[in-house]
Amino acid sequence: MTGQANFVDPGLIMSQHRCHRSKFRIFVSMPRILALDYGKKRTGIAVTDPLQIIATGLATVESNELIGYLKKYFAQETVEKVLVGYPLNFDDSPTDATPLVEKFIGKFQNVFPSLPIEKRDERMSSRMASSAISAMGLKKKDREKKELIDTVSAIIILQEYLESRG
Numbered sequence: 001m002t003g004q005a006n007f008v009d010p011g012l013i014m015s016q017h018r019c020h021r022s023k024f025r026i027f028v029s030m031p032r033i034l035a036l037d038y039g040k041k042r043t044g045i046a047v048t049d050p051l052q053i054i055a056t057g058l059a060t061v062e063s064n065e066l067i068g069y070l071k072k073y074f075a076q077e078t079v080e081k082v083l084v085g086y087p088l089n090f091d092d093s094p095t096d097a098t099p100l101v102e103k104f105i106g107k108f109q110n111v112f113p114s115l116p117i118e119k120r121d122e123r124m125s126s127r128m129a130s131s132a133i134s135a136m137g138l139k140k141k142d143r144e145k146k147e148l149i150d151t152v153s154a155i156i157i158l159q160e161y162l163e164s165r166g
Helices: 063-076 098-111 125-135 146-164
Strands: 014-020 023-029 032-038 042-048 055-062 079-086 117-121
Touching: 032 063, 032 098, 032 146, 042 063, 042 146, 055 063, 055 146, 063 098, 079 098, 079 146, 098 117, 117 146
Parallel strands: 032 079, 079 117
Antiparallel strands: 014 023, 032 042, 042 055
């Protein structure tokens, strides 16, 4: 399944109905949404739960290994879309990292042409991630792990997207 995403139309919901002792249960499983905080060295990855309610950190991977990681993940999980943090300055001008993210988006679209990718404003995600990590009460050594900041940044990007949907 090289180069193909396990893609489902966002309108499609798979449900399973079970009757048990006169109770009707509906289990709904929707495709997941993935968020990426793409960086030159590392990429933080977050994913929704099957109901698209909660954003959870999935991993931090080396950016040069990201496409291979995503191929494996898409073979195991159905994904509706991918969000990628898009770096801009406060005046909406590109940052030094913007061309790097643009290049990744182009590569992603070539490898996974049927999977939508959406740019999401990431201006404050790293700063918010650092604040959130500090508030967790972790030891200074753990708070300074860049991998943790990357993953929490991806969670923030994804959670903000989920909240914006209403």
